Amino acid sequence: MSGLEAAITKVAEKISCPELLDLLRLEEFNESHTSLPEPEGATDQADPSLPIQDTHEATAQAWQVVNDPKSGPAVIPSTVVSEVATHQTAPSADPRKDLICLGLIPAGAAEACFATYSHRLDHFVYRILDTPQSLSEIRQRSPLLTAAVCAVGALHVDSDHFAVCYREFTQLASSQMFSKKHSLDDIRALIVGAFWLHDISWTLIGAAVRIATEMRLHRCVVKPQVSSRDWYLQTRLFCLLFVCDHHFSVAYGRPPLTPRDFDYPTVADAFSRCAFATEDDSRLLSQVEIWSLSTKIYYMVGIDTDESLPKSSLPQLQRLSIAIDSWRADWSGRFLTSERIGNYPNQGVKLHYHFTKLYLCSHAFRGAHDPASDSYNISEELEDFANLAVHSATSILRHVVEDVEFQSFLNGLPAYYDTMIPFAVVFLLKVLAKDSPAVRVDRAGTYSLMERLSFTLESITAQMPKQHLLSSVASSLRNVVDSGRQSDKHTPQLTAMPGSAQSLENLNDIHDFQPMYDANFITNFDFFGPQLGSLDSTFMEYSNG
Template identity: 45%
Template sequence: MEGSPSDSAAVLALRETFGDRKPPDITRKITACVACRKQKIKCHMGANGQPPCTRCKKRGLSCTVNKSLQMILESDASWKHIVDRKIRILEAALGKVANHLSLPDLIDEAIDQDDEINEDVEQGAMPTPSVRAGTAHISPTAERHTPLNFEVVMDPDSGPAAIPGSVVSPIAIPGMETNRADQDIITRGVISLEAAQRYLDIYQNRLDHFLYRIIGDRRDMAEVRSASPLLLAAICAVGALHLATSDFEKCYQEFASIAASQTFSRRNTVDDIRGLCVAAFWLSGISWTCVGAAVRIATEIQLHRSIFQALRGDRTHYQRTRLYYLVFVCDHHFSVAYGRPPMTRRDDAIRACMQFLETENAVEDDQRLISQVQFWSVGSDIYETFGIDVERPLDSSMIEPLRRFSISLDSIRNEWTRRFRLNEYVGDYPRKGVGLHYHFAKLYLFSMAFRGIGKPGFKAADVALDIDESANTAVLSATAILRAVNDDEEIQGFLNGLPSYFDLMIAFAVVFVLKVATKYAASVRVDTSEIRSLVEELVVVLKRITSNMHPRHLLVSVAKGAENLLERCCPQEVTGPVPSNAHVTMNEPNFDQNLFDMSVDDWNGTSFNNFFMHEFDFLTNQGQMNGYQPDMNWTGMQQMP
């Protein structure tokens, strides 16, 4: 008999290799287990003849019966045959899934990799498990970075006054222009196509209009995917954050992985810059990192030089120029307010921003964008003029610039408020946003009045009245911010969508008024009970708004922190209004120092020693604020309730 019907094809094939399809003639069948044979005693197996035997079961011993070599080989061949069949079934199922998702390349690439492995096996060069495990974690968009060779070139169309660096150019490497879109967040299976479409919809129909359409003209999913995997990952991360879905963590990590892999890329595009800007505006934990990369790439691909062709009506250069303006605004969002020098300067493109609006391609969103360019140009001038030494009191030489900047901010607000009308996607935000940015800038400017408070030379006689006026203006701007959030339901609806800079400024306004109403209550004419009422109402509003937000949203932490600070700063016994004749004094008033030891240890487990309760100026808080990255520290965040 050549083989029983139960013998598998793999077993029969194995026997064939030995030249005989018959089962082996085993002259002596082993029935005793190893333990019993060692003791040379009779082994009593169970009713079905399978281990464990009676003795091993009673003594709790390991009961095994040795098999012949032939039986071991046949068992191994049978197991491999079953596994091979299951893998083929899995491949067929994945092929159907890939076809359903219109991703035929997914299977093709797997087949190509399988062919490479087979070739390695045939050549005796099978990669070790450690090597394969290492390559499995390489980002899909990572590219090999090899040293470049350069050549000297002479452009016949340019004159002798060319940019010096333009005469040395890297030599192109064949094969560098591969399509990175083949490995985006959808292709890699991080999220489904349907989920990505939801995130693109919320971004394109709402979020993008708060920032003057970063991605430019409307695009469908196929266009976004082909444009940049980095842009798609950023949109998905921001969309998931604002829809409060569980995909946020995955999308965030995928974006960070792609961005890191492209750090040294020589193939970055304008759409990669868009992706970095999207992430910077909304993903607070990595904003500064993304801004730095965006500025570097923007200058590398010469966005700042497109203004000249844009003014001549070239649409491609128009889009490049407005992207440069977005990079400028993004840079200033996360530099000036954090005490960092801006990386972008007032160059030809910035100086020509009003001319840009006169081009045939300009639309209303460009007007909103240019209003921001003007606000932040003044903000940059404020930073350059007053510097970062917050211990130095203002002197008479600084009063005139203070007034000049205030007038500039007033002019910008008056100019742009009257221009804007209701927006199809974000309602009256264009006009109300100008008001909020105006008060943010005013608060930043006039908080300078408190520099050096309590230090020798603070509020010298020749500037005392000016400092009083500036201090009160700062309080008015801070309370205007709080009232706007408390009283305007439309603004409340904007908060789950506005960039994180707004969350920062709301937090700063809260801290500012609490310090003025408590520690420095004798320095400014302020009704402390009104301040407490404003902050109490703000806490209620923020808790209601953030109740449905993703826990990683910065405003969630701001709401918790504001509530904690209110409880510590303003106990229930609140004193009445400060007399109207109160004024800034040369020395700090007496107060209970323990009340102002405001280490907010319960902000998501992050220590905020003196984070908010230091001097009013933004710059003093830079170190602590840089350490506060609520959506960056995933190890700690994953332990949140």
């Protein structure tokens, strides 16, 4: 390293400029190391150092009309216009390097992040990595997947390397936008990021669905080949894509990107006959089934929450409620205890049942507010649904508070959980805020339960990374509950639990919290607004001051 470079390094360290340090490490690496070999089946990731005009020339293409003699008249329209490469020679570019080769993270730290992900987190979401693998195998296959696994792993071990892993992952994911060649590992990487990186989940899953569609993964569902391992891997990846998409679409008032007519019975039957299928696949199929029901709920109720549900929708509402009950009966207690994640497979069935039941039955409150009496006037036909919603919301809170094993899962579960738990709290606060003769709720007991939940989450997140979404949820939840209780004239003030009176400012001082979102983001969340998407808008409102 020259004297000038050494001086710049010292300045960068002095002013804490990681971007400059990363650039200097990259230059030093390029001078003294060789890169990893190009992995087989690699995608064509764009080199940011390549001039735009050269990239365009390297991929220049022509098009021609073709008449395939093997196909009939009823073909996909676009297949008659075929792309023809012009065989231009592209300027030579450096082989791809992953974030370890670039010196962005030490190999030992990357191994720790990978172990956290592969040994624990991956099992919460039914295994995205297709086979038991080492970090070196992942590196050979995909720098994008390597960055995704390291970023998500770092997020859950309070690692100082999260920021640089996150930055590298987003840069690599961005380079996929105009790439014309993709692999299954590209989709896996985007799904990994979408499940846990809440702030970019919707962007990532959108890209993953587009790539999967271009690769025609959706066709695997309608043409089972139970003896083919390739069919098995592609089909289960599409199932993962379906579930991840619904985590961040239906629950946020957005239409799903994956097909709404998912042929669940065909896939379930094929997997039951597939020699490669495991219990993780059964768990995955249970999620496909419950999210298929959620999709039906979404299209039945729509997103206009100002209007009451028409009486004509009552039979369908009842059928969906029965279907959710049947789903729970079919899958409860069905799974073995996992070596990696304990009894979560069965606990997940219980929580997803209550999440879905709450999502369905909460619509009984739509358009029910009477401004004249400042109360909820719920029709007799919807009274049972209103009370079922309260029951499910309460059950969610009670499970988090009372089940110690489940509490150990919270630093690991996908971001959907970090949304649904506060969703249940705010729903109950909204219900308690108005009189409603038709709704049976224990006011004092419910406020006490929410207080206990606040204390529980504060304790759990005290040792969690500050960037984790649940840290922001926990630090703001007490303010929301306290505000709701103080404005409720029907309920006497409760005594704070031991240790719970500690202010948010003191918590931040002790644990050096710097949440990704402002600690009060939940305060103005309007439950009866446009689905759960209000959480996102409230995040942004407080983040922007």
